[in-house]
Amino acid sequence: MNVKTTVAAASLLSLLSLLSFGAFAAESVNADQAQNMQSIGTVSVSGVSASPMDINAQLSQKADAQGAKAYRVVEAYLNGNYHATAELYK
Template identity: 55%
Template sequence: MKISTAIATISLMSTLSFGAFAAQYIDASQTGKLQSVGTITVSGVGGTPSDIRQELSAKADAQGATAYKVIELRNNNSYHATAEVYK
């Protein structure tokens, strides 16, 4: 899967309700008033875009972040995603 397609898929999936306090996916245009608090990574085998989004959101929540922006995504037979997290 191409990176742009995967990111677009994750974007679309993030519009679905994941939880009342789950960190939300944002794009570069939405980071202006937020403070970066680091990066997170997730990886695994055979994950769907929804699985990847949920893992990123959970890791962002664990760091006290309210949002995350995907900065790297690979999804062949295994996936790896890196995201910057924001408060």
């Protein structure tokens, strides 16, 4: 059940990032796009409650603060609280 929740949360975050990528400097990319980019680390966000769009915005802000041009959600789950981790790229 947790795997399904994790996959659903990651899919939703990816979809929302595609719809709102123009609002952020660091854009969300998929695994295929990331193959041609250089990884520069990871960032994570977590909290009591938030919408997927809020989580995506927080990941983008953290990516911007690290100087990343793009990020890819590599882990996301919602189980009362949320948590998401993204890999950052130049």
